[in-house]
Amino acid sequence: MDYEKESLRAKRRGRVRRVITYVLLSIWALIVLFPFYWMLLTSVKSYSAYNAEYIPSFFTLSPTLQNYVDAFTTVNLARYFANTVIFALATTAIMMVVIIFAAYAFARLDFPGRDLVFGLFLSLMMIPAELVVITNFVTITNWGMRNTFWGLILPSVTSVFYIYLLKENFEQIPEELYKAAKVDGTSDLKYLFKVMLPISQPTVVTIVILKVIECWNSYVWPRLITDDEAYFLVSNGIQEIRENGFGRENIPAMMAAVVVISVPLIVLFLIFRKKIMAGVSRGGTKG
Amino acid sequence: MQKKNWKAWLYLLPAIAFLGVFMVYPLIDVFVYSFEEGYNSASQTFWGTGLYNYSYVLHDPYFLQAVKNTFILVIITVPVSTGLALLISLGLNSIRRLRDFFQTVFFLPYVTNTLAVGMVFMILFKKTPYSDGLINLLIQFFGGRPVDFIDGPYWAKILVMCIYTVWVVMPFKILILTSALASVPQDYYNAARVDGTPPLRIFTRITLPMIAPMVFYLVITGFIGAFKAYSDEVAIFGTNLNAAGMNTIVGYVYDMLYGDSGGYPSYASAAALILFAIVLTITVINLMISCKSTQF
Numbered sequence: 001m002d003y004e005k006e007s008l009r010a011k012r013r014g015r016v017r018r019v020i021t022y023v024l025l026s027i028w029a030l031i032v033l034f035p036f037y038w039m040l041l042t043s044v045k046s047y048s049a050y051n052a053e054y055i056p057s058f059f060t061l062s063p064t065l066q067n068y069v070d071a072f073t074t075v076n077l078a079r080y081f082a083n084t085v086i087f088a089l090a091t092t093a094i095m096m097v098v099i100i101f102a103a104y105a106f107a108r109l110d111f112p113g114r115d116l117v118f119g120l121f122l123s124l125m126m127i128p129a130e131l132v133v134i135t136n137f138v139t140i141t142n143w144g145m146r147n148t149f150w151g152l153i154l155p156s157v158t159s160v161f162y163i164y165l166l167k168e169n170f171e172q173i174p175e176e177l178y179k180a181a182k183v184d185g186t187s188d189l190k191y192l193f194k195v196m197l198p199i200s201q202p203t204v205v206t207i208v209i210l211k212v213i214e215c216w217n218s219y220v221w222p223r224l225i226t227d228d229e230a231y232f233l234v235s236n237g238i239q240e241i242r243e244n245g246f247g248r249e250n251i252p253a254m255m256a257a258v259v260v261i262s263v264p265l266i267v268l269f270l271i272f273r274k275k276i277m278a279g280v281s282r283g284g285t286k287g
Numbered sequence: 288m289q290k291k292n293w294k295a296w297l298y299l300l301p302a303i304a305f306l307g308v309f310m311v312y313p314l315i316d317v318f319v320y321s322f323e324e325g326y327n328s329a330s331q332t333f334w335g336t337g338l339y340n341y342s343y344v345l346h347d348p349y350f351l352q353a354v355k356n357t358f359i360l361v362i363i364t365v366p367v368s369t370g371l372a373l374l375i376s377l378g379l380n381s382i383r384r385l386r387d388f389f390q391t392v393f394f395l396p397y398v399t400n401t402l403a404v405g406m407v408f409m410i411l412f413k414k415t416p417y418s419d420g421l422i423n424l425l426i427q428f429f430g431g432r433p434v435d436f437i438d439g440p441y442w443a444k445i446l447v448m449c450i451y452t453v454w455v456v457m458p459f460k461i462l463i464l465t466s467a468l469a470s471v472p473q474d475y476y477n478a479a480r481v482d483g484t485p486p487l488r489i490f491t492r493i494t495l496p497m498i499a500p501m502v503f504y505l506v507i508t509g510f511i512g513a514f515k516a517y518s519d520e521v522a523i524f525g526t527n528l529n530a531a532g533m534n535t536i537v538g539y540v541y542d543m544l545y546g547d548s549g550g551y552p553s554y555a556s557a558a559a560l561i562l563f564a565i566v567l568t569i570t571v572i573n574l575m576i577s578c579k580s581t582q583f
Contacts, residue, residue, distance in 0.1 A: 032396060
């Protein structure tokens, strides 16, 4: 057995293994991408063409944008869309204010009972949303906030996890900087906004993106709290469209709506890919 | 000094207020609700306290169906998705070219609206008068008989539900496992290679023990997530899950609260607490097993 032969065989074995790896990964990529392709494809097929295909074709020679026109004219897709944008931006903005102040207090200020309060905060992370949603539903109903933006927004403007994440980040900023600022006579608030936030910008951006994604996809709470179509978000809108929108048969128009709903998040993801993936691996819990 | 204390509490005030109203108070309240018998949400009265709500829920056929569906979903999807994610991550870790591309593609389902994409799965699996649907045509192509996966037999509906759930949870698992695999020190592999260790042995003796904590983390969060399944089912079978026989425990809670079958916060609370007890028990068991087997 000479050395040359042996190393050649090892090389070949390695190449075979690599080919198999690429094939398997490509199969999974196909499984992931296929639904996206299918919705895009179906959304540009005309209604009559779609229904005439007993065997659905994998491409279309006469794409049409009529379904997109239908999606925006026959149902209130634009309204759902605008509601979701308002909801996502308002919730995220209010939450950022709440958590920035809380994280600042925990990270930079010394006060009696701080560690105890922080411990209590952390223990709240274990509470599943399903337990508290029942009372929240009753609370919001009693406050007369059903079918309002406040009712949608208020229960989700705090997140213990994000407070924790931001606090960790704030704590990494050296103490000396704070002392120097104090000597210069900078106020606490000014220090927070002029020094701490700019330094922690990557974490802040990550939190904002993750929260926007969460808002965009939220379904359960909006469904409980809104039954007036004027306040539907996209998730509820799509269910509404499915059950009483175009009629069950107009699947191309439905798929056009699905594309419109999916595109903003996919674009956001492609722009902030690295940040989103790093953020999720630090603290995502979906799955 | 005194002034500073006062300021700190002021900074914390919004967070404490929101958490108090929407987290702590509801947590106490849900127990109260669950013991109030015959609670009427219109007049806010009840006629007694006791365990009746629990007994009602536990004898409700819809709840038992929901428990069955949820357990099947958990038992199938958690091992399948974790195993598959491990396989894919190992593959990802062994390649260099196109790795970024694959990672991006594999993460896509995480950032999509699951309600919207569920609709695509529905039309792929659905059998309509116009067409058998793509999946059924594939089945026929390979010589099988077409099945209506959305309104058909129970096993077919369970199958679609599991497939879609796996599709949805994979991105998170792949992401966590690839970063766990990447953090195994390269020296260990080099040492093993010098010793001529076969690949399978490298995997069981080096890779697996090194990433075991992350695998357990995924199993635990996977169990918790699967027990809370709800919106993926709505996406495929529509909002009336009881009629489809595909409700989950969380779905049962929400149906008790709202909609045509709603208005019973007491039953909803009892069901939610039963779910919480199940999840807590299984998480503790998981933690005990993982503590025992990651000590070496």
